[in-house]
Amino acid sequence: MKKIILFAAKCFIVCFGTLFFLFMLNQRYEQVRDNPYSDADKFFHMKEYPNIQICNLGSSHGENAFKYDQLAYARGYQCFNFAMSSQTYNYDYALLSMYKKQFADNCLMFIPVSYFSFNNEVTNEQEEQFLTAKYYTFLSPRYIPNYDPYIDIVTHYLPILSAGEDITKILPFPSPALKVFAAEAPAALSPEELAAKEVEFKEKAQNRYHRHMDDKEEYFLQERIDNLYDILAFCKENGITAVLITTPYTSLYSELFSPEFKEEFYAEVNAIANNAGVPYYDFSDDERFSNRLELFADADHLNAEGAAYFMNVLELEIPEMQDFLLHNEPNRW
Numbered sequence: 001m002k003k004i005i006l007f008a009a010k011c012f013i014v015c016f017g018t019l020f021f022l023f024m025l026n027q028r029y030e031q032v033r034d035n036p037y038s039d040a041d042k043f044f045h046m047k048e049y050p051n052i053q054i055c056n057l058g059s060s061h062g063e064n065a066f067k068y069d070q071l072a073y074a075r076g077y078q079c080f081n082f083a084m085s086s087q088t089y090n091y092d093y094a095l096l097s098m099y100k101k102q103f104a105d106n107c108l109m110f111i112p113v114s115y116f117s118f119n120n121e122v123t124n125e126q127e128e129q130f131l132t133a134k135y136y137t138f139l140s141p142r143y144i145p146n147y148d149p150y151i152d153i154v155t156h157y158l159p160i161l162s163a164g165e166d167i168t169k170i171l172p173f174p175s176p177a178l179k180v181f182a183a184e185a186p187a188a189l190s191p192e193e194l195a196a197k198e199v200e201f202k203e204k205a206q207n208r209y210h211r212h213m214d215d216k217e218e219y220f221l222q223e224r225i226d227n228l229y230d231i232l233a234f235c236k237e238n239g240i241t242a243v244l245i246t247t248p249y250t251s252l253y254s255e256l257f258s259p260e261f262k263e264e265f266y267a268e269v270n271a272i273a274n275n276a277g278v279p280y281y282d283f284s285d286d287e288r289f290s291n292r293l294e295l296f297a298d299a300d301h302l303n304a305e306g307a308a309y310f311m312n313v314l315e316l317e318i319p320e321m322q323d324f325l326l327h328n329e330p331n332r333w
Contacts, residue, residue, distance in 0.1 A: 037134035039063070039084045044138060049080050051104040051331050054324070057092040057231070058083035058112035059121070060301060065247040066110060067307040076330030078104065083112070086121045086131050089227035094135065094143045096234050104331065107240045108324040110314075111231060112247055113269050113280070115257055116212040118224040197293050198252070205253040205299035219261065220268055232276040243320050244273050244280040248289035248310060253299040281318060288313070 054077055056066040062083035072079045082095050092111070103109075120128075133151055141147050213219075235242035246269075257265075266282075273280040288309075289295055295306030302310055314321050 037137055040134045040137055042081070046099060046102065049078055050102055051078055052080045052099075052102055052107055053077050053104045053328060053331060054079045054108045055103075056081055056083055056110040056112065057087075057089075057095070058110075059087045059114060059117075060085040061114050061247045062110070062112040064297065064301040064303070065112070065307055065310055067304065067311060070308070070311065077328075078331055084134070088120070089117065089224055089231060090145045091135060093227055093230050093234065094139060094145060096231065098139055098143045100238065103238060103240055104328075105239055106324065106328055107238075108243070108320060109235060109240050110243050110245050111228070113228075113244050114246065115261075115265060115284075117228075118220045118268065119212070119216055119218070120221070121212060201250055201252050201293060201296070201299045205250065205256060208253060208298075208300055209256040213257075220264065225268070225272065228272060229276065232272075232278060235278075236276075241320055241324065242276075242278045243318065244269065244278055246280075246282045246284045248283045248286055248295075248302060248306070249300045250293060250296055251285070251290040254284050254290065279320060283310070283313075 054068065054071060056062045058066075060083070063081060063085065066081050066083070068077070068079035068081065071077045082092065129151060132148075135144055136152050141152065232242055234240075269280055283289065289302075289306065292306075295302060295309060297303040297306075315325065316322075
């Protein structure tokens with residue numbers, strides 16, 4: 001009996017010691033790590049947006065293309081960008097469900113449709129878990145698709161368990177840092193600068209294309225199509241004006257996709273738009289953008305100046321935008 005008690009005591013000490021050590025490492029890690037979910041920070045300020053009038057969903061294409069500075073701060077409309085990197089339609093729908101009561105009457109919502117929207121952009125399980133985890137920081141569990149308690153615990157209490165190579169930051173010596181290149185303020189490019197940017201963007205376009213298209217068994221998943229229909233049904237039920245839209249790309253990116261793929265893509269998008277009774281606008285090959293590299297941060301994402309120009313184009317050319325601005329007063333202030 002004594003041996004059993006002694007063995008149990010030793011097991012307890014080992015387990016407690018291991019947990020204590022893990023807790024201390026986790027504390028250290030939380031002190032030194034960068035915020036991996038910084039693009040989700042905006043959702044901690046949702047109380048400031050009780051009556052959203054103009055908004056958008058989407059992945060990084062929507063995140064970069066829709067900038068509401070003029071509409072929100074200069075003109076007083078309440079606007080919000082729900083998009084985040086690699087966000088899929090099922091998470092778009094989760095966000096709509098979570099913040100259902102915060103949309104104003106006659107809200108105008110842009111729903112980006114990218115070449116990869118009907119597929120899974122993530123390339124492996126580890127990346128999927130990382131991208132999913134950010135939603136656990138602000139969404140209620142009942143709205144999270146395929147809610148996983150383990151991810152919830154790791155995200156909130158033991159992020160060190162998902163640190164991966166980032167764990168080296170807890171070491172006393174500095175680890176090599178990755179350089180993050182911010183998009184430069186666009187300006188008239190010299191021939192030499194334009195040539196250099198074209199080389200850079202060509203490489204990035206290839207990388208993005210292979211990420212979006214390689215090793216995919218099916219480019220148009222029925223699940224993603226159904227997710228989009230769910231979003232459009234939500235909009236109809238809640239008096240939201242939905243607008244499907246493909247944001248501008250450089251020709252360096254767009255031309256990598258075959259005519260056969262584009263034919264199938266546009267057939268699918270137009271069928272969804274017709275069935276749901278919503279408009280669809282395509283700016284992917286718009287020459288006002290596609291060959292002007294100074295308007296892009298990379299091959300398929302607008303930079304700040306490109307986004308400002310894009311917003312002006314929307315206001316001048318999209319009937320739903322014009323109708324909304326004509327018939328709705330700002331409610332921001």
